[in-house]
Amino acid sequence: MAEQERMIEAVLFASAEPVTLKELEARMPHGCDAGEAMAHLRRRYEGRGVQVMKIGDAYAMRTAADLGFLMQKETVETRKLSRAAIETLAIIAYHQPVTRAEIEEIRGVSVSRGTVDQLLELEWIRLGRRRMTPGRPVTFVVTEGFLDHFGLESARDLPGLKELRAAGLLENRPSFAPVGDADEGEEEATEGQSELFED
Numbered sequence: 001m002a003e004q005e006r007m008i009e010a011v012l013f014a015s016a017e018p019v020t021l022k023e024l025e026a027r028m029p030h031g032c033d034a035g036e037a038m039a040h041l042r043r044r045y046e047g048r049g050v051q052v053m054k055i056g057d058a059y060a061m062r063t064a065a066d067l068g069f070l071m072q073k074e075t076v077e078t079r080k081l082s083r084a085a086i087e088t089l090a091i092i093a094y095h096q097p098v099t100r101a102e103i104e105e106i107r108g109v110s111v112s113r114g115t116v117d118q119l120l121e122l123e124w125i126r127l128g129r130r131r132m133t134p135g136r137p138v139t140f141v142v143t144e145g146f147l148d149h150f151g152l153e154s155a156r157d158l159p160g161l162k163e164l165r166a167a168g169l170l171e172n173r174p175s176f177a178p179v180g181d182a183d184e185g186e187e188e189a190t191e192g193q194s195e196l197f198e199d
Helices: 002-014 021-027 034-045 065-071 083-095 100-107 113-121 144-149 161-166 184-189
Strands: 050-055 058-063 125-130 138-142
Touching: 002 021, 002 034, 002 058, 021 034, 034 050, 034 058, 050 144, 058 065, 083 100, 083 113, 083 138, 100 138, 113 125
Parallel strands: none
Antiparallel strands: 050 058, 125 138
16 A cells, blocks of 8 residues: 555656546556555654645645745746636536526626637636536536645635635625526535525
């Protein structure tokens, strides 16, 4: 098992992208148990400066969150997301899978093609499955690249309304009553977070 841990450690260290257990097992000798070896490796890295993080269904070595300040470097930011892009990204993250029409309904304005193209180009969103409704509209979901950039295991780890208010990112004012009815499945997926877009 110690040798299997070393193999996984070597692959994760050398890989620029998160690696799935299936990919690890394909590289390791026959009979190796990547899942068990990964569990041992993650325990070994707990509390260290580098940690083995789960990102979606994959794993990657990342700097411990509390030491991130050591990696900061002052640089000139050449490209910022527009307010429209930030709003669109937030809606997709909290309401995925979501169609363009649903994004426009939540924002109250039409979504320009350039906004969606910018997020697709950054590889923070991708096309999801088509809805089984008239016109079969395509849906959008966030990518593992988005989760990796923000240090999240899954979209369920996004901060809720109370956390955003506590961080000073939202005004402390009462929410208005929701407009329209959401699908039950979507209500469950965004429980405790749907109010974010009602302010």
